Amino acid sequence: MGELGLIFVGALVVNNFVLAQFLGLCPFMGVTGQYRPAVAMGLATTFVLTISATTAHVLYNQLLLPLGLDFLRIIVFIVVIAAVVQLTERALRSASPLLHQILGIYLPLITTNCAVLGVALLAIGQTMTFAETVVFSIGAAAGFSLVMALFAALRERLEHARIPRAFEGPPIALVTAGILSLAFMGFTGLAG
Amino acid sequence: MSELAGILGVLGLLGAVLGTGLAWADRRLRPDTDSVADAIDALLPQTQCAQCGYPGCRPYADAVAAGAPIDLCPPGGQETIRSLATLLGRKPASAGVGQVEPSAGLNAKDLPAKTLLARIDESRCIGCYRCIQACPVDAIVGAAQLMHTVLADQCTGCELCLDPCPVDCIELVSKPAQENERPLRIIARPRNRDPRSAELPCIRCGKCEAACPEVLIPQELLWYARDAAWDEARDHGLDDCIECGLCNQVCPSNIDLLRHFSRGRLAVKAQEQNRAEAQAAKARFDKHQARMLAREAERESRRRHRLDESGDRPWLR
Numbered sequence: 001m002g003e004l005g006l007i008f009v010g011a012l013v014v015n016n017f018v019l020a021q022f023l024g025l026c027p028f029m030g031v032t033g034q035y036r037p038a039v040a041m042g043l044a045t046t047f048v049l050t051i052s053a054t055t056a057h058v059l060y061n062q063l064l065l066p067l068g069l070d071f072l073r074i075i076v077f078i079v080v081i082a083a084v085v086q087l088t089e090r091a092l093r094s095a096s097p098l099l100h101q102i103l104g105i106y107l108p109l110i111t112t113n114c115a116v117l118g119v120a121l122l123a124i125g126q127t128m129t130f131a132e133t134v135v136f137s138i139g140a141a142a143g144f145s146l147v148m149a150l151f152a153a154l155r156e157r158l159e160h161a162r163i164p165r166a167f168e169g170p171p172i173a174l175v176t177a178g179i180l181s182l183a184f185m186g187f188t189g190l191a192g
Numbered sequence: 193m194s195e196l197a198g199i200l201g202v203l204g205l206l207g208a209v210l211g212t213g214l215a216w217a218d219r220r221l222r223p224d225t226d227s228v229a230d231a232i233d234a235l236l237p238q239t240q241c242a243q244c245g246y247p248g249c250r251p252y253a254d255a256v257a258a259g260a261p262i263d264l265c266p267p268g269g270q271e272t273i274r275s276l277a278t279l280l281g282r283k284p285a286s287a288g289v290g291q292v293e294p295s296a297g298l299n300a301k302d303l304p305a306k307t308l309l310a311r312i313d314e315s316r317c318i319g320c321y322r323c324i325q326a327c328p329v330d331a332i333v334g335a336a337q338l339m340h341t342v343l344a345d346q347c348t349g350c351e352l353c354l355d356p357c358p359v360d361c362i363e364l365v366s367k368p369a370q371e372n373e374r375p376l377r378i379i380a381r382p383r384n385r386d387p388r389s390a391e392l393p394c395i396r397c398g399k400c401e402a403a404c405p406e407v408l409i410p411q412e413l414l415w416y417a418r419d420a421a422w423d424e425a426r427d428h429g430l431d432d433c434i435e436c437g438l439c440n441q442v443c444p445s446n447i448d449l450l451r452h453f454s455r456g457r458l459a460v461k462a463q464e465q466n467r468a469e470a471q472a473a474k475a476r477f478d479k480h481q482a483r484m485l486a487r488e489a490e491r492e493s494r495r496r497h498r499l500d501e502s503g504d505r506p507w508l509r
Contacts, residue, residue, distance in 0.1 A: 033281070034278075034281060037281055059206075063202060064202070067198050067202065068195075068198075069195075069198050069199060069202055072199060072202060072203075075203070076202070076203075076206060079203075079206055079207070079210065080206070080210070083210040083213065083214060086214055086217075087213070087214065087217050090214075090217050090218060090221045090223075091217070091221055093221070093223045093224070094221040094222055094223055094224050095224075097223065097224050097227055097228045098227065098228050098231055098279070098280075101228055101257075101280065102280065102281040
């Protein structure tokens with residue numbers, strides 16, 4: 001149990017996928033202009049990430065390894081991720097079309113979010129068990145959502161700040177992201 | 193060979209399973225196309241004035257949901273543009289006039305749509321009741337044979353009342369801009385001031401000048417701020433004030449200089465925004481005029497062409 005807790009905290013903050021490993025930066029910069037879409041994006045990615053990572057784990061260990069086809073892992077994982085993203089998009093379009101419109105192109109782009117593939121590959125690379133993979137992917141997804149919410153809130157606050165003209169827009173966002181990343185370095189050594 | 197069969201088998205199986213799943217999901221989850229338009233429709237002013245180029249508010253809402261520009265609604269003005277931008281996460285395209293359909297037929301072309309307001313010249317009003325029937329938001333009050341007047345709070349400046357008036361006694365005027373009440377404090381709220389004690393007159397002690405880290409002269413800025421002379425205040429460095437509040441701390445007369453300066457900032461900001469919005473409105477209006485002229489010219493040239501062609505065939509005329 002303690003082991004699983006460490007994996008969770010490790011994926012959540014210590015090795016946070018966005019701010020410590022710099023994966024999945026596309027939605028991190030692209031959808032964090034406003035708080036609500038950012039949180040929605042975090043939740044959509046959470047859904048895709050956990051489902052695809054666990055499915056990928058099962059497929060790899062039950063199908064690819066016994067057949068000696070483990071070199072197919074990347075293409076198989078990509079296909080699984082793409083299918084889950086399509087499912088998410090359909091579900092969102094029918095449940096909340098407004099959100100679907102706001103997220104726009106970033107929703108299908110979850111497919112190419114390297115954090116999603118990264119979690120699946122890392123879980124296999126570290127030969128995790130099924131339970132560990134589930135906890136790891138939930139932690140990574142929660143960390144992603146956390147960072148999305150934090151960064152969106154920061155950027156909304158920056159809208160009202162007096163920013164030197166040369167720094168307005170993306171420059172100040174990138175500077176903020178860098179400082180946030182520095183702050184997350186403070187978690188180093190917290191868990192494992 | 194068996195490896196190739198394995199690869200094809202695994203990929204084929206995966207494709208079949210996932211494809212079937214998605215097809216099932218596609219059939220189960222019907223896309224909901226109406227609710228976006230509903231949300232947009234709720235933000236539109238419902239004047240049904242058709243100035244956007246669509247027959248009414250609901251058709252315009254449908255068009256926006258399908259990707260039409262969000263700044264075509266003159267009665268809604270800047271307010272509606274802003275709320276639509278927030279709802280849809282889109283930027284108002286007001287700067288890029290090139291792609292924006294011209295919207296407002298603004299008569300007072302230097303004014304932003306938001307600040308327009310109809311006013312009835314009451315001495316000329318004959319009480320014909322026609323403008324009251326035309327007003328989509330019931331902003332005009334009055335009775336037949338009696339003078340009418342406009343409720344400033346309700347009027348959206350849609351100018352639908354201008355045409356029906358037989359004596360042309362209605363005109364659009366600018367609405368006075370509202371002052372933003374909440375000043376922005378950036379660094380510190382001074383602690384040693386007692387808010388209950390009143391401000392005393394400035395005794396020109398110069399302590400604030402010595403305290404200011406930006407080498408401004410707060411007491412001088414204060415005079416300009418009290419006169420609302422913002423241009424002069426900016427000449428004397430209002431923009432450089434970092435709102436640290438040190439001048440408040442040292443002032444022996446208990447003057448809240450910081451409040452004056454942050455108010456001034458807001459006033460300056462509002463002034464600049466008004467100017468920018470006015471320019472955007474003017475650009476929209478110019479585009480609209482150009483399009484109207486072009487359309488008129490084209491119609492005229494077609495008519496001429498037809499007349500030239502007709503020659504000895506008068507039935508073509």
